[in-house]
Amino acid sequence: MxxxxxxxxxxxxxxxxxxxxxxxxxxxxFAGLANFGKVAFFLIGAYTYALLSQAGIPFYLxxxxxxxxxxxxxxxxSLPALRLRADYLAIAILAFGEILRLIVKSEDWLAGGDWGVxxxxxxxxxxxxxxxxxxxxxxxxxxxxxxxFVIIQLLANSPYGRAMRAIREDxxxxxxxxxxxxxxxxxxxxxGSAMAGxxxxxxxxxxxxxxxGMFMPMITFTVWIMVxxxxxxxxxxxxxxxxxxxxxxxGTNIAKDYIDLPVDPSNLQYILFGALIIFVLxxxxxxxxxxxxxxxxxxRLAFNGRRSAKNKGS
Amino acid sequence: xxxxxxxxxxxxxxxxxxxxxxxxxxxxxxxxxxxxxFAHAELITLGAFISYLVSEQxxxxxxxxxLVAFLVTGVVGILCCRGIFxxxxxxxxxxxxxxxASIALGFILRHGIGxxxxxxxxxxxxxxxxFDFGPLRITHLWLWLIFAALxxxxxMHLFLMNTKIGKAIRASSSNPxxxxxxxxxxxxxxxxxxxxxxxxxxxxxxFRGADTQIWPMTGWDIILPIFAVAxxxxxxxxxxxxxxxxxxxxxxxxxxxGLMALGLSTTYRVGIAFLILIVTLIVKPEGLAMxxxxx
Numbered sequence: 001m002x003x004x005x006x007x008x009x010x011x012x013x014x015x016x017x018x019x020x021x022x023x024x025x026x027x028x029x030f031a032g033l034a035n036f037g038k039v040a041f042f043l044i045g046a047y048t049y050a051l052l053s054q055a056g057i058p059f060y061l062x063x064x065x066x067x068x069x070x071x072x073x074x075x076x077x078s079l080p081a082l083r084l085r086a087d088y089l090a091i092a093i094l095a096f097g098e099i100l101r102l103i104v105k106s107e108d109w110l111a112g113g114d115w116g117v118x119x120x121x122x123x124x125x126x127x128x129x130x131x132x133x134x135x136x137x138x139x140x141x142x143x144x145x146x147x148x149f150v151i152i153q154l155l156a157n158s159p160y161g162r163a164m165r166a167i168r169e170d171x172x173x174x175x176x177x178x179x180x181x182x183x184x185x186x187x188x189x190x191x192g193s194a195m196a197g198x199x200x201x202x203x204x205x206x207x208x209x210x211x212x213g214m215f216m217p218m219i220t221f222t223v224w225i226m227v228x229x230x231x232x233x234x235x236x237x238x239x240x241x242x243x244x245x246x247x248x249x250x251g252t253n254i255a256k257d258y259i260d261l262p263v264d265p266s267n268l269q270y271i272l273f274g275a276l277i278i279f280v281l282x283x284x285x286x287x288x289x290x291x292x293x294x295x296x297x298x299x300r301l302a303f304n305g306r307r308s309a310k311n312k313g314s
Numbered sequence: 315x316x317x318x319x320x321x322x323x324x325x326x327x328x329x330x331x332x333x334x335x336x337x338x339x340x341x342x343x344x345x346x347x348x349x350x351x352f353a354h355a356e357l358i359t360l361g362a363f364i365s366y367l368v369s370e371q372x373x374x375x376x377x378x379x380x381l382v383a384f385l386v387t388g389v390v391g392i393l394c395c396r397g398i399f400x401x402x403x404x405x406x407x408x409x410x411x412x413x414x415a416s417i418a419l420g421f422i423l424r425h426g427i428g429x430x431x432x433x434x435x436x437x438x439x440x441x442x443x444x445f446d447f448g449p450l451r452i453t454h455l456w457l458w459l460i461f462a463a464l465x466x467x468x469x470m471h472l473f474l475m476n477t478k479i480g481k482a483i484r485a486s487s488s489n490p491x492x493x494x495x496x497x498x499x500x501x502x503x504x505x506x507x508x509x510x511x512x513x514x515x516x517x518x519x520x521f522r523g524a525d526t527q528i529w530p531m532t533g534w535d536i537i538l539p540i541f542a543v544a545x546x547x548x549x550x551x552x553x554x555x556x557x558x559x560x561x562x563x564x565x566x567x568x569x570x571x572g573l574m575a576l577g578l579s580t581t582y583r584v585g586i587a588f589l590i591l592i593v594t595l596i597v598k599p600e601g602l603a604m605x606x607x608x609x
Contacts, residue, residue: 034410036417080596086409087350088595091541095588098538106579221417228414267429274421278398281411281418 008134010250012206015141016199018242021226022145022152022235023195028224029232029291030156031188032168034086037093038223040100041070041193043215045200047104047111050119050210059123063144063201070197071190078186097217105212116211119204137206144202148195153235157295164188165233165294218270222249225277231287240288245273320449322567328456330563331463332525336518336536337543337555338470339391339511345487345550346507347399349412350541354515356423358533361387361516362523363427366436376438380520384513391512392505394419400504428530435527459521466514467556474552483507487550539566539587546594548603557602562587 020042027033045066052062077096084092104110111117123136155161167174167181175181204210222245230241249269256265280287340354361383369379402415442454474480486493486503494500515533523532542562547554569586573579594601 028410032410034413036413080592084595084599087413088545088599090410090413091350091545092592092595095538095541095591099585099588102581102584106581221421224414224417264429264432267425270421270425271429274418274425277418278415278422281402281407281415282398282405285405285407285411 002130005130005134006250008131008138010246012134012137012141014243014246015138015145016203016206017223017226017246018239019141019145019148019199019202020196020223021230021238021242022148023192023199024223024227025232025235025238026152026155026195027188027192028227029234029238030161030164030168031185032086033185033188034090035093035189035192036090036220037095037097038196039215039217039219040093040097041074041196042200042203042219043097043100043104044070044073044193045197046204046210046215047200048197049201049204050111050117053120053205054117059205063198066197066201067194068197070200071194074190074193075186078189082182082185082189094217094220097215097220101212101215104215111210114212116209116214118209119207121205121208137202141202141206144198148198149235149239151191156233156235156292159296162294162296222273225273227287228277228285229280229287231289231291233291234287234289235292237287237289237292248272317571318449321451322571323564324450324452324456326560326564326567327460328563329566330560331459332518332521332536333539333543333562334463334556334559335459335466335514335521336540337547337559338466338552339513339515340540341544341547341550341552341555342483342487342507343395343511344544346483346504347395347403347412349399349409349416350544351399352413352416352537353394353420353423354511354540355533355537356420356427357387357391357512357515358519358522358536359427359528359530360390360423360533361513361519362528362532363431363519364516365520366431366438366523366528370436370438376441376520376524380517383516383520387516387519388509388513391508391515394512395504395508400501424530424534431530433530435529436523437527438524441524453525455521455524459525462517462521463559470552479503479506538584538591542587542591542594545591545599546601548601551601551603554602554605557605562590565590 020038023041024035024038027035048066048069049062052065053059057065077093082089105114107113121133121137123140125132125136128136155164163174163179164184166177167179167184171181203214207214226241226245227238228241229244230239231237252265252269252272336354336358339357340351343354344350364386365376365379365383367379368374368382369376398415398419399412402412407415444451444453446452472480474484482493482498482503483506485496485498486500490500493503518536519528519532522536526532539562543555543558545558546561547556547558566583566586570580570583573582
């Protein structure tokens, strides 16, 4: 395979999973929600995109619809689920994802059932080579990634983000301070689901198809590795995590062709992922990059004010 | 379409028995270690494969293989607990971290099994064919399964109520600090529970594998109803689990009849357990536990 195309393909994947891991970072890193069904919202986004683009709707509207419908599902799920304890929430959302996959698998009329349907590329230029195609996708994916990154970054440093972190640390104390934990968590889940939905739409159009087999619980878990490895609560960290995990995944796939291993590399890859995550949880639970400090205008003012006061005194 | 209700009831007993054996370990370790062990699915799978190794590849027969599977998987359960979950808990990991670690462990076990035995489905031989008994269609395996569930219920009841370690398990589950203060070695209690729980998961895996097929997803295929049993029964509550297993078995089998009548795919039978799971979590997260206060 064309090596340059391979690198471009890798960059697209890093972008798509970067968006998903940012969304999990919002839910888990900032709001402390154990979303074990990330793949469900990824699936909703992908299938929404697939079905709408078949109807001939332009791609940007399809992506917006993916975001909206995923967000609606996120909200609907959150209404009953957020009153649950962390472990119950995890089980409920995990089960939700499994059932959703079951539905798209058994309902042939919806989107081809087990065989899936093909999805048209968002932007296709007639006669463009694969490389140009990949470059266009990189532009599209990283445009979305940039928007979401800025939103989450601003959110994390805003009073809203601080309230979210406070709820993560101590629900009761935050509630006493007048922060409605259910509202904050529901909004985190809604925004996170919308982001995962867009990523799902991008994924579907990039791969040209949607299949139930593309949305195994493995996806959720891979995203969890990205977040936990990179550093929950740190947006740069989770992007780093997404990059490392994708490069590692590709690396083992390439190694398969050159090194003769006694173990099937696709099995080995997941064994290593599992071992890695247990290792990270045991020895570096804060991830590679620690949770980012809060930077706010008030802090900056306070800091500058103190310095100028010092200067006056001397 | 005439429905053979006797068969539906019998099938419910078979399904319920399988879920009960599978769920006892989950509910006991969940109650004691205070987190849901998602790798329980892979302990089920591991049991099925060890039994396959002993009975088919070494040719020693199904019954000895059950014993070996119970012991080996039980030891794996203890190792997982001591090697991963207890160190994590000691380092102050949150419940979310413990759950992620259990999923990670599940990946290691599942793909380890996949690496050793490949992902091709395998079948037990010499299970015996089905025969008719009145209106019922039965296999010997199903009768053994029901017998195993009954024997398990009785044995666990005697174990939890009358033996010292059984009482210690109940005490540690309801109040670990007080149990520790009363001179119970809580760590040892936890290991014994993980051993028994993992061993029983293996037994469930053997029955499931012998009844259908074995592949690295054997356990994951039935993990949803098993979680539903543990939660409907009340976490850590053995008697609740017995009732819940048969309620869910019945609901699934009646549900299949309903699905066929509605012309829907019967793969949705998993959805029935899911529905019960969600409704229980929302309406009454403590499950049926209030019916069995003493336990």
